[in-house]
Amino acid sequence: MPTTPIKLSALKTACKSCSLHDLCLPLGLDMGDIDRLDEIIKRNRPLHKGEYLFNTSDEFTSIFAVRSGSIKTFTESEQGDEQITGLYLPGELIGLDAIHSGSHPCSAIALETTSLCEMPFETLEDLSGEIPELHHQLFRIMSKEIANDQSLLMLMAQKSADERLAAFLVNLSTRLKARNFSETEFNLSMSRKDIGNYLGLTIETISRTFSRFQSEGILSTQRKYVNIHDLQALKALAGLSSNCTKPDCPGKTA
């Protein structure tokens, strides 16, 4: 196996000095253990917008963490219709759903220029046998993914278009804030079409709902740029009361 030489630019983003390290896998690890984790991580060239990270039924070998940019994952049914199952922001792990079958049940595409950390799963699994904290953190992350999917399920099952879009925006806002981005002003990396697909609605419904939110003064949009004027109103619409401050409060969806 040829080891790709690590560039200076890549070295700068080693786990230890990575700004995401308390959102990502290294959380809870001490310096020595982070170094050991660091050694197994491959940092490849960034993906451009539209490039595949992996494809459905590709063999599963690695877990990926987003370092910058964003990734969407989606499954394709036999009829060819596509369902987006996840949107991954910096610090989040992709590929955990592939462990049980050994191949990817979904495809993953970069929504913008995106750099990633690749962790060969076998090596990671071995390492986590030696480092209980790492082991625990992996469980926590997988558990969180399950809980996220379940609240997204709730959204789909019994929420109106307004509630779904509001919940989506609030969730995004919360996650961006945790990454030191603005919680009220950001660029959507997904198109209206993707958002609609993700939320189980059509592109027209998304567009109309954005327009209505805008006319109600809740937010303003300019294509992909979103400026939330009344985050509280949006949270109320999403079905979240302001007294719940837990970052993983049920109703806040992935």
Add this chain to the structure above:
Amino acid sequence: MPTTPIKLSALKTACKSCSLHDLCLPLGLDMGDIDRLDEIIKRNRPLHKGEYLFNTSDEFTSIFAVRSGSIKTFTESEQGDEQITGLYLPGELIGLDAIHSGSHPCSAIALETTSLCEMPFETLEDLSGEIPELHHQLFRIMSKEIANDQSLLMLMAQKSADERLAAFLVNLSTRLKARNFSETEFNLSMSRKDIGNYLGLTIETISRTFSRFQSEGILSTQRKYVNIHDLQALKALAGLSSNCTKPDCPGKTA
């Protein structure tokens, strides 16, 4: 906590002799390791229909495996509406979504008389540090749960009522078959109301859809008893028939 003495009847269902052991956690473990797992498992009295296994925001201490019967899990939003997030059959593990926060994001109720195996998570985690196979199996099960939730998501996002109910029944049929039950004749442990909630539909729609399936000769029902006459047709409805509403759509069955 007083340790409840293990009854002879409980001993009979030790992992080693349990009929579910290749659907459940012991899969892939050798005899010695199964014995070690067995030692940490508590087998409490069965729950009666309607009894809670745990409640939302209860502290998370244990993972549970269903031995017989069935369990539903559900979350409650702040507005009080309830969303069923899971139906668990013998051999399946409950509580994996609670690891990351340390408390249960959902409640769990017995749908019928149900017996369970309780595994204190801390002990289980320690043990899995010592037994790589167990560790691996836990990852596989969690990964499967993620993949399951994601396909349920797809169902919710873009399937018609017919497709949802068909998919639900096919899924149930498949899981029952794996447990050596009939794949065409079984009793639903969920009420119409629960099924509707689980699939994001109303009780009336479930009832009407059952009636139509019956008039089309696909199945017959008598309250909770279901007899599937044409499993192939049901599978076609669940997976292959498109939700295309165009009159000339090739996938349309007259």
Add this chain to the structure above:
DNA sequence: CGCTCACTTGAAGCAAATCAATTAGTGTGG
């Protein structure tokens, strides 16, 4: 400059929700 693609907006259609009325089981107490 004109082409394309993403988005917006309007009008019409439809699947499922809601409202409403019965019927069939289930349990309770006299």
Add this chain to the structure above:
DNA sequence: CCACACTAATTGATTTGCTTCAAGTGAGCG
């Protein structure tokens, strides 16, 4: 054992929120 209440399920009539169809609009780009 039967009347009574109560819940679960079915079936019909009506409404509605979202989709579909259709016709723009405007930004980005060769």
